[in-house]
Amino acid sequence: MNRLRIFALVLFALGSSLPALYALDKQPASTYHARRVALTATLQGGVAVLFAAEESALDFMPYRQDSDFYYLTGWNEPGAALMIVADAPQAATPRTYKEILFLPARNLRMEKYTGVKMDAATAGVEQAAGVDHVEPMTELPAELSRLLAADRPLIRNAWTQPDSAAATALLDFTAVTLGSSAVPQPHDVTSLTMPLRQIKDDGEIELIKKASAASILAQRVMMQWWVKPGMTERAIAGAMTAVWMENGCERPSYSPIVGSGINSTILHYSANDRTMQDGDILLVDAACEYSMYAADITRTVPVNGHFTPRQREIYNVVLGAQQAAIDAFVAGKSTINDRDRQDPNSLDTVAYNYIDTHGKDLHGQPLGQYWLHGLGHMMGIDVHDPANYPVALKPGMVFTIEPGIYIPEENLGVRIECDFLVGADGKLIDLDAALPHTPDEIEAAMRAK
Ligand code: GLY
Ligand code: MN
Numbered sequence: 001m002n003r004l005r006i007f008a009l010v011l012f013a014l015g016s017s018l019p020a021l022y023a024l025d026k027q028p029a030s031t032y033h034a035r036r037v038a039l040t041a042t043l044q045g046g047v048a049v050l051f052a053a054e055e056s057a058l059d060f061m062p063y064r065q066d067s068d069f070y071y072l073t074g075w076n077e078p079g080a081a082l083m084i085v086a087d088a089p090q091a092a093t094p095r096t097y098k099e100i101l102f103l104p105a106r107n108l109r110m111e112k113y114t115g116v117k118m119d120a121a122t123a124g125v126e127q128a129a130g131v132d133h134v135e136p137m138t139e140l141p142a143e144l145s146r147l148l149a150a151d152r153p154l155i156r157n158a159w160t161q162p163d164s165a166a167a168t169a170l171l172d173f174t175a176v177t178l179g180s181s182a183v184p185q186p187h188d189v190t191s192l193t194m195p196l197r198q199i200k201d202d203g204e205i206e207l208i209k210k211a212s213a214a215s216i217l218a219q220r221v222m223m224q225w226w227v228k229p230g231m232t233e234r235a236i237a238g239a240m241t242a243v244w245m246e247n248g249c250e251r252p253s254y255s256p257i258v259g260s261g262i263n264s265t266i267l268h269y270s271a272n273d274r275t276m277q278d279g280d281i282l283l284v285d286a287a288c289e290y291s292m293y294a295a296d297i298t299r300t301v302p303v304n305g306h307f308t309p310r311q312r313e314i315y316n317v318v319l320g321a322q323q324a325a326i327d328a329f330v331a332g333k334s335t336i337n338d339r340d341r342q343d344p345n346s347l348d349t350v351a352y353n354y355i356d357t358h359g360k361d362l363h364g365q366p367l368g369q370y371w372l373h374g375l376g377h378m379m380g381i382d383v384h385d386p387a388n389y390p391v392a393l394k395p396g397m398v399f400t401i402e403p404g405i406y407i408p409e410e411n412l413g414v415r416i417e418c419d420f421l422v423g424a425d426g427k428l429i430d431l432d433a434a435l436p437h438t439p440d441e442i443e444a445a446m447r448a449k
Contacts, residue, residue, distance in 0.1 A: 024250070025210075025291040026074045027203040029130025035072050035196060036084050036099050042192045045088035045095075046157030047147060049140075050189060051166045052080040055114060062251065063114070067381040068161065068193045070292055075129060077117050079104040081140055081166070082131070085147065093150040101131040102140045141170060145177045152178065159189035194386045198378060199396035204293060205421060208380070208398055211295035212419060212431045214247035215287035219299055219435055222284055223445040229280075229303055233258040233272040237286065244288035253294035253383040256286035260303060264413030265406040267373060276303045281311050283413050287383075294383040296400050297432055298417035305446040311412060312439050314405050317359045317367060318414045319438065321351040321403040325375060331426030335390035336399055337374040343390050348375040351403045361407060370407050376400035379419055395422045398431075 039048060053066040055078040065076050073082055085098040106119045118125050120136040135143070148155050155175065160167035167186060175183040200208065218240035226239045237256040244252065255270040263269045264283035276282060285298035300318075302311060325347040328334065338346035352375075356368030378385035379398050393399060402417030419431040436445040 024074075024076055025207060027201075029074070031201065031203060032072060032074045032130055033099075036082075037097065038196055039072065039189075039192055040084055040086035040097055043084075043086040043159060044157065045086050045091060045154075046159055046187075047086070047144070047154060048082075048084045048159040048189050048192075049144070049167060049170065050082045050161055051164050052078055052082075054078050055110070064251070065292070066161070067292075068190055068197075071193060071197055071381055073101065073129070073131065075101065076292075077103075079137070081137060083140065083143060088151075091151050091154070095147075095151075098133075099131055100133040100135055100139075100143060101129050102135050102137045104137045141173055141177065144170065144174045148174060148178055155180075156184050158184075158186045159192065160186045161190055162188045190386065194388070197380055197385060198387065198391070199394070200380060200398055200421070201396075204380065205398070207291050207293035208295065208419070208421075209431060211249060211253065211288055211290035211293050212297075214244050214249045214290060215295040215297050216432055216435045217247060218243035218286070218288070219284065219297055220445060222286075223299070223301055223436065223442060224448055227276070227282055227301055227303055227446065228305075229276055229278040232275050233260055233263070233282075236282075236284065237272050240284075240286050241288075247288075249288035249290045250292075251289050253287050253289040253296060257283065257298075258286065259283045259413065261411045262408060264300065265408045265411070266413075267404075267406070278304050279308065280304075281307075281412055281414065283415055285415060285417060289383075292381050294379055294381070295431070296379055296383050296402075296417060296419055297435065298402060298404075298415045299435065299437075299442065300414045300416065301442050301446065305443060307439050307443065310410070311414075313359060314367075314407070314412055315414050315416075315439050317355055318403050318405055318416050320358060321354040322401055322416050322418070324354040325351045325401050325403070326420075326428060326430075329393070329428050331422050332392060332394055335392050336376045336378075336401075337387070338390040339374055345392070346390060347401070348390075351375050351401075355403065355405060362409060367405055367407075370405045371403060372406060373402075373404065376402050376417075393422055395424050395426060397422050 052069045081102040083100045087097050088095040103119045120134050125134050171183050226236050236258045258272045259269040260276040260282045261280040264281050280303040282303050283300045287295040287297040328350045333345050334347050335343050335345050338348045341349045356366045359367050376399050378387045398421050404415035406413040421429040423429050436442045
């Protein structure tokens with residue numbers, strides 16, 4: 001029996017001693033409630049209506065909740081809506097804070113395909129939802145109509161997700177119920193949830209750390225057991241997926257990028273259909289999501305376990321660029337993802353300058369031209385959490401630093417990506433510090449069996 005097979009059996013044995021199913025780890029109901037209250041503080045007396053993600057028409061595709069809806073509710077079932085009404089003591093009819101979760105009627109035929117759901121009549125639903133009021137979805141137009149009938153100008157202070165067909169239909173219909181045909185464009189509620197989501201609370205950081213731990217383990221397993229000439233890129237993606245799922249993650253946080261040789265130079269390569277050759281470099285940008293929170297890790301490794309001098313040289317330039325950005329970091333001042341590299345506080349500029357002044361291509365030209373993307377991005381419920389870049393990095397923010405050099409002429413792409421938390425003291429915390437990082441550490445991890 002070869003070593004890979006023994007390892008697969010060990011993994012299987014470990015897996016079979018774990019619980020058969022992991023539900024999502026939710027934060028306390030009070031946390032989601034506090035987020036809703038915080039959102040209303042920015043509504044200026046307005047009303048927000050958010051819709052949950054629909055179940056996919058392809059019923060064999062797994063369901064994923066809308067990220068803003070999840071952030072505000074922790075609710076993981078399709079088709080719901082959340083209405084939040086802000087305090088408005090000065091309104092024509094003064095209002096106080098109100099929150100209602102509207103649930104669609106159960107579809108018993110659909111439940112045969114996708115499992116049992118809750119509706120507003122389900123026993124204990126208020127407690128399960130943790131929202132002050134739970135009502136049937138049929139009440140949503142009526143609630144909104146009543147609210148707007150008592151304060152007609154409020155329709156100009158309605159907030160929904162952009163591009164929500166349900167929200168547009170709801171507001172159009174509500175206007176009709178009020179005898180009006182002109183409906184002002186609703187405001188984009190995600191512009192208000194974005195700054196809230198950018199600062200992670202302790203519970204969110206714990207979930208991100210769990211996503212990181214499983215992702216680190218899978219990267220280690222990749223280095224130690226799976227990478228060798230003759231192995232397919234897809235087999236590596238599959239082996240890593242097994243580790244994520246055995247460790248409670250529900251899905252990859254993006255399509256795994258396992259690119260060997262020329263494929264290492266394709267930024268979002270996901271076909272993963274090549275067989276790796278002796279002497280290739282392999283770029284593995286692959287990580288998972290734990291209870292809706294992402295990790296995002298890239299390591300670049302030599303397929304035969306030994307970097308060539310040229311691979312090592314380029315690797316060290318990318319590593320140096322990442323370290324230069326880390327060294328330059330100042331909380332509250334440094335920015336990330338400054339595409340034009342105009343911002344004097346830009347970590348992108350620091351990393352770019354390093355790359356452009358270290359090493360050369362085969363024609364003696366600087367390497368800056370081979371780095372094509374931003375230095376990093378915010379991370380959380382979405383692997384690319386929403387942000388208006390460039391963002392000044394503050395305590396509680398989680399983001400990636402991921403410089404890269406991609407030289408197709410040399411079949412050589414190197415990216416190194418780690419996830420960082422800005423601590424309360426303003427210092428950077430590398431969430432992936434446990435993973436081999438330097439060329440020597442990677443070669444040692446590939447030797448260790
Ligand atoms: N890890 C994929 C990306 O950040 O685009
Ligand atoms: Mn990334």
